[in-house]
């Protein structure tokens with residue numbers, strides 16, 4: 149059994165996890181459906197959003213250049229990181245230059261992707277997660293299980309237990325009280341941090357803005373309080389100009405949490421000396437396999453993703469097992485593809501596209517209408533095949549290439565199905581039944597009228 | 599309604615496309631399909647050379663092997679006037695994936711022509727509406743499960759319900775049932791058996807909660823998966839392909 153199968157089965161036997169995941173996913177999907185239904189121009193907006201993303205990916209290098217020019221003209225610095233090591237190296241170097249040792253980090257899947265947390269820890273740098281969900285998983289010593297709701301796999305009670313034990317206050321599972329306790333703890337840290345690190349949802353080429361959406365307001369602490377701010381994001385997050393943000397922002401929160409708009413939407417530019425804000429601002433644009441995906445006609449479409457998480461929430465597989473079962477930073481339908489694009493894809497990530505029923509709910513719900521099932525099938529085609537499945541496939545092909553062999557095989561399979569106590573393994577072909585032919589008796593399991 | 603068609607169709611020579619899974623495990627669906635088409639005046643043929651459309655291989659990532667079966671399919675069916683199948687997922691394979699499978703030369707051209715002649719049964723039958731009165735009766739309550747490939751890939755959303763509403767005595771129940779996968783997924787159900795069952799059980803519970811006597815749908819593979827799950831959760835609910843309700 150593969151590590152993924154083991155993780156899937158483990159998740160299935162963890163019923164508190166199962167119900168927490170199912171509840172959160174359904175809640176988000178239902179709220180998403182409600183607020184999407186309010187938009188009478190949803191399909192039109194969706195088309196625009198896709199065009200904005202398509203334009204960005206089709207013109208990515210020039211948008212990156214333009215953004216770099218504008219961001220740097222405003223006093224910031226843009227770095228390009230080829231891969232994970234490169235990206236972590238740049239962060240560590242920037243911190244070293246300022247002798248920064250204590251910081252706050254927030255909301256960045258790219259930071260997870262490049263293993264920044266470990267790199268900082270290794271260098272003895274203390275970076276606390278400021279996003280409540282990420283703070284919870286950081287305290288628990290586990291990775292996020294969802295791209296926008298990192299602690300989605302935990303019930304209110306388990307969060308209550310964890311926080312009260314770690315932060316030393318009497319147990320409660322009241323979300324408002326828990327948030328207050330965590331905030332009290334975090335705020336102290338915000339005020340003494342020497343650096344802030346955060347992700348970005350978009351960067352705007354023509355204006356040189358970074359865009360960050362969030363609900364807690366802790367993310368903006370990262371670029372308002374400390375003297376040094378580092379934004380770390382994927383090269384694909386470009387948009388052309390400010391008006392392009394309109395369809396993106398209209399759809400992002402709606403698709404993600406079912407909110408009409410996130411509580412905080414920040415447009416960030418470097419500050420000039422004397423202005424309020426960090427004196428030093430950097431952006432690290434991470435490639436880590438993205439340029440290669442853009443050059444790959446069959447996977448390029450994945451780069452249009454805005455990481456809203458809607459495809460996770462609606463996925464029958466994700467809903468049943470949660471994110472950790474995918475054994476990858478990016479879980480769910482989008483994750484099965486992303487995991488084979490960024491970093492160094494492994495034999496394990498190659499298996500992820502199989503962890504799907506190909507039901508197509510992801511494509512339906514995606515605000516950018518990304519054809520996820522098509523790419524899952526593409527990756528299934530590319531995956532190196534094992535000896536057993538290859539010979540099964542060859543046998544299937546051989547059998548199905550001849551009507552005579554097919555009929556004989558059908559008879560054998562049906563006989564085997566009748567002999568085995570539970571029918572054929574894995575399938576439902578358990579009973580008898582006869583081959584449909586002119587001479588076959590009309591036989592089925594459920595007579596219409598008895 | 600299928601693009602390019604309007605009103606009732608004239609009698610056609612129809613080639614049955616009976617997917618291997620229906621042929622092997624749900625032959626009653628094939629019989630029902632034939633009966634309905636004949637009662638509506640079509641001339642029905644069944645070419646015994648047909649086996650599997652290649653979907654199982656394609657979905658498992660064996661594209662070259664799948665292509666061999668796709669080539670066979672195109673050769674067998676290329677001359678047909680209309681091809682009708684009681685399976686959304688196999689029709690979707692032919693219509694959506696044959697063009698990605700690497701067919702070349704004449705086969706490719708034949709395939710492009712053939713695609714517009716392949717219909718899922720309800721697509722084809724809805725061009726025959728209204729049915730003659732008293733076509734069949736089914737005095738039961740029925741809930742319709744939209745199977746994913748039929749509903750999402752082929753975009754067949756209302757056709758089976760339109761057809762069923764023509765049947766005397768039937769009570770169609772919906773209770774705002776959300777559209778969700780049954781968890782079958784072909785090879786997925788073998789590779790991730792428990793997970794596939796978990797998804798199916800959730801679906802079976804939702805279907806049962808509608809209180810209907812029967813679940814119906816357009817893909818025997820999904821219906822079989824749901825049937826197994828209903829039994830597992832001890833539900834008396836019965837499962838039937840919509841073609842068998844239409845055939846009476």
Ligand code: SF4
Pocket residue numbers: 403452453454455456457458459460482510513514515516517518
């Ligand atoms: S693939 Fe689509 S639905 Fe999934 S995270 Fe990306 S944008 Fe959202």
